[in-house]
Amino acid sequence: MSRQDHTVPARRGKAIHVAAGQDFRVINTHGTQVLDTWAFATGDSSTFLSMAHTRSYISRIHIRTCDTLVDNHYQPMLTVLEDTSPGVHDILMCCCSLPIYKRMGCTEYHDNCEDNLHAALAEVGLSSPHTPAP
Template sequence: METVPARRGRAVRLRAGQAIRIVNTHGTQVVDTWAFNADDPTEFLSMEHLHGAIGSVFPAKGDALVTNRRRPILTLEEDTSPGRHDTVIAACDVHRYRALGCTDYHDNCTDNLHAALAMLGFPRTETPSPLNLWMNIPIAPDGRITWGEPLSKPGDFVILRAMIDCVVVMSACPQDMVPINGRDCRPVEVEFEVLE
């Protein structure tokens, strides 16, 4: 197993048919997750297109996760958690933390995405909205949202199977101002492994 350190990001290349198992080691950590076509960074996992493809804002076991060109890039092959993953909230960035009152630099998922891609030498891209694994954003009947605590438990994991050659990026979200990473608002590490 490899580690995505708390507040940091990692990127992994997957060949079509390979999979990645991402483990919520402590049960409380949100992982912003992206996938890009390995041969074309302008094609990427798209939450807007996913909603229409699966008819839901919550992806479930067996769902094909589609790109902005409406073709599968990953399949959610396994999910041991209650299945509450967010697909509506953008990745945190310096602007989000400034709006929350930060006056100094704050680690963020947008910067983690670009740093992780740079480690692989992958071209810089825009920042698509991520699949926020284990992020619990309850949506009320009137459309209002709240910042909930994760419903997952320690050791819960997902397996994402690559449908095309792709680059998967994970950010152990550094959010420590609202309780999406648990009641104590403390970001922690997660683990992952590539599966054949």
């Protein structure tokens, strides 16, 4: 399978289809910004990558190379093949959202990962009634 690059503009989201068994890389080309990442089953947004289930599955609160990440039915969904980041991946916190920015004092609209997720899903004809933890 040939490699295909997708660029996610700053403060935006991007949804791509990943087939079973297919690899993908998430590369941060600038600075140290968070790259919230979600996964949904093709054609069934009620099945999604679940950090709560993954924490139980791996019996840890941080993911590392070779970990299997599971969906909300406790089924394997992704495997971490490589990690070149220097930090610890947060799988505890929710993504940023308008309520969070309002709580921090923003009085005008602020781009946020929750809206970016739903906009990205809409761009590929999908939707989710909720926002799983990234």
